[in-house]
Amino acid sequence: MKRSTVKELFTAPEINSKVLLKGWVRTRRGNNQVAFIAVNDGTIIHSIQVVADLQSFPEELMKRVTTGSSISVIGKLVESMGKGQSVEIQASEIEILGDSDPEVYPLQKKGHSFEFLRDIAHLRFRTNTFGAVFRIRHALAFAVHQYYNDKGFFYLHTPIITASDAEGAGAMFRVTTLEPDGAPKNEDGEVDYTQDFFGRPTNLTVSGQLEGELGALALSSIYTFGPTFRAENSNTPRHVAEFWMIEPEMAFYDINDNMDLAEDFLKYLIRYTLEHCQDDLEFLNKMVDKGLLERLRFVLKHPFERKSYSEAIEILIKADKKFEFPVEWGLDLQSEHERYLVEEHFKRPVILTDYPSIIKSFYMKQNDDGKTVRAMDVLFPQIGEIIGGSQREENLDKLQNRMRKMNIPEDELWWYLETRKFGTVEHSGFGLGFDRLIMFITGMSNIRDVIPFPRTPKSADF
RNA sequence: UCCUCAGUAGCUCAGUUGGUUAGAGCGGCGGACUGUUAAUCCGUAGGUCGUAGGUUCAAGUCCUACCUGAGGAGCCA
Numbered sequence: 001m002k003r004s005t006v007k008e009l010f011t012a013p014e015i016n017s018k019v020l021l022k023g024w025v026r027t028r029r030g031n032n033q034v035a036f037i038a039v040n041d042g043t044i045i046h047s048i049q050v051v052a053d054l055q056s057f058p059e060e061l062m063k064r065v066t067t068g069s070s071i072s073v074i075g076k077l078v079e080s081m082g083k084g085q086s087v088e089i090q091a092s093e094i095e096i097l098g099d100s101d102p103e104v105y106p107l108q109k110k111g112h113s114f115e116f117l118r119d120i121a122h123l124r125f126r127t128n129t130f131g132a133v134f135r136i137r138h139a140l141a142f143a144v145h146q147y148y149n150d151k152g153f154f155y156l157h158t159p160i161i162t163a164s165d166a167e168g169a170g171a172m173f174r175v176t177t178l179e180p181d182g183a184p185k186n187e188d189g190e191v192d193y194t195q196d197f198f199g200r201p202t203n204l205t206v207s208g209q210l211e212g213e214l215g216a217l218a219l220s221s222i223y224t225f226g227p228t229f230r231a232e233n234s235n236t237p238r239h240v241a242e243f244w245m246i247e248p249e250m251a252f253y254d255i256n257d258n259m260d261l262a263e264d265f266l267k268y269l270i271r272y273t274l275e276h277c278q279d280d281l282e283f284l285n286k287m288v289d290k291g292l293l294e295r296l297r298f299v300l301k302h303p304f305e306r307k308s309y310s311e312a313i314e315i316l317i318k319a320d321k322k323f324e325f326p327v328e329w330g331l332d333l334q335s336e337h338e339r340y341l342v343e344e345h346f347k348r349p350v351i352l353t354d355y356p357s358i359i360k361s362f363y364m365k366q367n368d369d370g371k372t373v374r375a376m377d378v379l380f381p382q383i384g385e386i387i388g389g390s391q392r393e394e395n396l397d398k399l400q401n402r403m404r405k406m407n408i409p410e411d412e413l414w415w416y417l418e419t420r421k422f423g424t425v426e427h428s429g430f431g432l433g434f435d436r437l438i439m440f441i442t443g444m445s446n447i448r449d450v451i452p453f454p455r456t457p458k459s460a461d462f
Numbered sequence: 463u464c465c466u467c468a469g470u471a472g473c474u475c476a477g478u479u480g481g482u483u484a485g486a487g488c489g490g491c492g493g494a495c496u497g498u499u500a501a502u503c504c505g506u507a508g509g510u511c512g513u514a515g516g517u518u519c520a521a522g523u524c525c526u527a528c529c530u531g532a533g534g535a536g537c538c539a
Contacts, residue, residue: 029500029501031495031496032494034496034497036498082498102490105490107489110474110489111500207539228539232463232537233463236538239537239539243539324535334535335534336535383539385538432539458529459530
């Protein structure tokens, strides 16, 4: 007999049919006559109610139907006699697949704190909230590929192990096969990396952008979607050491095309979730963040506000608000400034462009004013910077000049520079923090709760 | 990395100006109950008070260091 998932039973119920159900027991209620067993198999947020007439089942068997146990049920799918669910299963056979000792099973019917659930990340998938979050995470990963595939972008796998230390996006994790205490030394007493696996120092990537540009400058439009690593000792609800990033890179795009793509992309992902994950979003809206659905719909409805860094500085100077940090042209915007612009002034997502070159990366296209670069940051309410991108500098001389000023080693990036030597073209791209996007779309306020097994300082369990 | 707060039962927390045997709710277990919805009612077990020092006649409570977690800041995605 073919197993029916809970999702199938709810979305296309065949009343009075005989069904086979397998899943994990969430709760069990009842009296001395009848037991009500809520069974969940993770295919959908809802659990289905299994009704067992206690006279029909041995007491020893029913005792083993405990919270957390896995069971197999054969029964008749019927319209529910009770309130709270449309259909239920009138059980005729129950088999225990796996016992779960209720004395030690850590999940209970009542809600748990997210902090506690992080300690039992191996079991938190079995809660409604994390089931919803990770189903949505899947849906969004799928939607990312759908979006770019439909637009003719190619999914490019950029390396996870990299020898380039040049981008300066943050501290890196070293990758080596040398033993920490027995590493071979050279004549100067330094570690001799020529004896390491790759014959040189290597790290985990902090970004696939530079390699992505190489692909775009041949394939026209590419995107990367993979893990990235930062060894920063960051302890905030928005940072992790291992996270996933989506980095589209497009030839023949200027910064305006880039902004159009970023806005369209984000709205597509939000719309996709609203259309495909209704039940999960409604649950999160009810239990986690009451303003969630309204906020998502609001973002869809309104164009993102596009302003230059200089205009933003003017707004902040005129603002009737005292900031902890100074507002002055040339200084980077602080969290409080970004939040003011997004949450109080414009009250919608904001794209800021044309930042002072001194606070931005070497590869960004230099404007004619000699002071600013064609950077763009997309700022979202609550989570801040969700996208950072730019039009890239395609002029070899200008790029090299800037690299020298910023002490970026040209010899290490010879391959990057060659794209500017041979048929260079205008191009642009950006990076979207996938996990931060999940935070925004699920209403979860800590990035550790949208990643199955998050990696943070002093924490690499599971 | 810096600042602030927290760590007491499986979970969420209370615990007075330091004072006898450390409390509750939930969860677990036992029982009652003819359809329950985080069921209800009765009963019951369960604690090296984060770790290590120190002050004191006496420390869950005060002091110091460390560990872990959370929030804010920086770095950024």
